[in-house]
Amino acid sequence: MPPPTLLIRPSTAADLPAITAIYAWNVVYGTGTFELDAPDIAEMARRRDDVLAKKLPWIVAERGGQVLGYAYANQFRPRRAYRFCLEDSIYLAADAMGQGIGRLLLAELMAQCEAAGARQMLAVIGDSANAASIGVHRALGFEQTGLMKAAGWKFDRWLDVVVMQRALGLGDSAPPWDPV
Numbered sequence: 001m002p003p004p005t006l007l008i009r010p011s012t013a014a015d016l017p018a019i020t021a022i023y024a025w026n027v028v029y030g031t032g033t034f035e036l037d038a039p040d041i042a043e044m045a046r047r048r049d050d051v052l053a054k055k056l057p058w059i060v061a062e063r064g065g066q067v068l069g070y071a072y073a074n075q076f077r078p079r080r081a082y083r084f085c086l087e088d089s090i091y092l093a094a095d096a097m098g099q100g101i102g103r104l105l106l107a108e109l110m111a112q113c114e115a116a117g118a119r120q121m122l123a124v125i126g127d128s129a130n131a132a133s134i135g136v137h138r139a140l141g142f143e144q145t146g147l148m149k150a151a152g153w154k155f156d157r158w159l160d161v162v163v164m165q166r167a168l169g170l171g172d173s174a175p176p177w178d179p180v
Helices: 013-029 041-053 101-115 131-139
Strands: 006-010 058-063 066-075 085-092 120-126 143-154 157-167
Touching: 006 101, 013 041, 013 058, 013 066, 013 085, 041 058, 041 066, 058 101, 066 101, 085 101, 101 131, 120 131, 131 157
Parallel strands: 085 120
Antiparallel strands: 006 058, 058 066, 066 085, 120 157, 143 157
């Protein structure tokens, strides 16, 4: 029998235990986030609610009822001039890495952000040695636009931050539609 189909869908409050566990693993063992202490489920719920209140996507990848990863977009900076520029975040469960799930999450996230009127997406990638995240972004058209050397201290070593960027929709070729 073939494995269950992978489903990319909007997150729900019921996904928060899995989302919290996935992020906690990445905090404790990974360099993709510079957070040092894993937040609890209440904090993850607050973060998710904040993103959703801005009418931005928070999606999950699920197979056979198990959440394998999640992605969301948030404002790059809170100032109004940045309103068309979003930053992506993608986290996978340890046993879901290397299966193309991150790429599927990012592609769907980009599509939803473009449909919502975003014109630029940034990836602020922890650890310049994070080949998987850099590769996923590069495969979907992101280009490196910056490198912040030794910006974080985690696991008793300095870590760089790679900044990658990709235009969405018309990018900067035309003014955005702005309902406000």
